[in-house]
Amino acid sequence: QERFVESGGALVQSGGSLRLSCTGTGVMWRFYGLAWYRQVPGSEREWVAQIHNGGETWYTESSRGRFTISKNDDQKTLFLEMNSLKPEDTAVYYCNMRNPPFVPWGQGTQVTVTS
Numbered sequence: 661q662e663r664f665v666e667s668g669g670a671l672v673q674s675g676g677s678l679r680l681s682c683t684g685t686g687v688m689w690r691f692y693g694l695a696w697y698r699q700v701p702g703s704e705r706e707w708v709a710q711i712h713n714g715g716e717t718w719y720t721e722s723s724r725g726r727f728t729i730s731k732n733d734d735q736k737t738l739f740l741e742m743n744s745l746k747p748e749d750t751a752v753y754y755c756n757m758r759n760p761p762f763v764p765w766g767q768g769t770q771v772t773v774t775s
Contacts, residue, residue, distance in 0.1 A: 662686040662763045664738075664755050669769030676745050680769060682738040682755035693758030696729060696740045698751035699768070709740060710758045722748075745773045 664687070668680040680696070693712040699705040709729035710718040717729050728741040738755050752768035 664763055664766045666753060666755055666766055666769040669753060669771045671772045671774065672745055674745060674747055674773055674775050676773070677741070677743045678745065678771060680740040680742065680753055680771075682740075684736045684738070684755075684763075687736065687763060694731065694738050695756060695758045696727075696738070697754045697756060698749075698771075699754070700751045705754065707758075708753075711738070712758065742771070745771075747773045747775045749773050 663685050664682050665685070666680065666682045668678060670678055672678055693710060695707045695710040697705050697707050708720055708723045709727050711729045711731055719727060726742065726744045729739065730741070731738045740753070742749065750771060750773050752770050754765055754768040756762045756765065
């Protein structure tokens with residue numbers, strides 16, 4: 661069964677850093693682009709960083725320069741290095757395919773940034 665498991669979220673102060681991890685099980689890892697998403701209550705889930713299967717990366721205006729997405733294909737693990745965190749980065753972070761069809765969404769990992 662295809663699934664992703666996210667980890668690494670925590671409570672941090674503004675300006676701090678975190679590294680999120682996402683491990684894929686049963687996912688055809690090498691053939692699809694992947695992405696990190698985040699969601700706050702009452703809002704739609706939004707992507708924050710993408711990595712194409714060739715390694716090209718894309719960021720939103722909010723995440724560019726502060727977040728870095730990377731992956732280890734052998735370990736089927738996706739990473740999100742987050743620096744200079746801001747309170748507005750507070751959300752549940754998820755990983756999934758870059759484009760539909762999506763793997764069933766995991767539980768995500770909570771990132772809370774205090775001012």
